[in-house]
Amino acid sequence: MPIQYTYNTPFSIKNESGYSKWLVKVVESEQCVVGEIVYAFFNDKEVKDLNSRHLGRDYYTDVLSFNDSCEKTINGNIAISVDRVKENAKTFGVAFDHEMLRVMVHGLLHFMGYNDSNEDEKIEMTKKENEKIKMFHVEH
Secondary structure (H helix, E strand, O other), rough: EEEEEOOOOOOOOHHHHHHHHHHHHHHHHOOOEEEEEEEEEHHHHHHHHHHHHHHHHOOOOOEEEOOEOOEEEEEEEEEEHHHHHHHHHHHHHHHHHHHHHHHHHHHHHOOOOOOOOOOHHHHHHHHHHHHHHHHHHHOO
């Protein structure tokens, strides 16, 4: 499968094939194709270290996207802090699984040109996240 999962923390996705099918549909819904995508799950400290080392940002974050896409072929690595996802789920009053979907698709949307560095971009990103999460729920 062109989507791989690496676990550096006790967390794991139970239905990798279901998630992969959904992620492929997300990419195709943006008129792109999946090349190679790796989701790596870490704890807070490890993602903070990656953030500091690769982006010069010394703070905790839920997701980091390392884009290696070429035109419409989507490639890259997405690092997710399972600790941050748990905290965000509590903060936003949503289920952990829902927040994990949001973070997974958020990282992927960055590869397809969506950003969240200003208010307008954040609004568009949230709209896209919600649209793509609905595709997962239709699938299951």
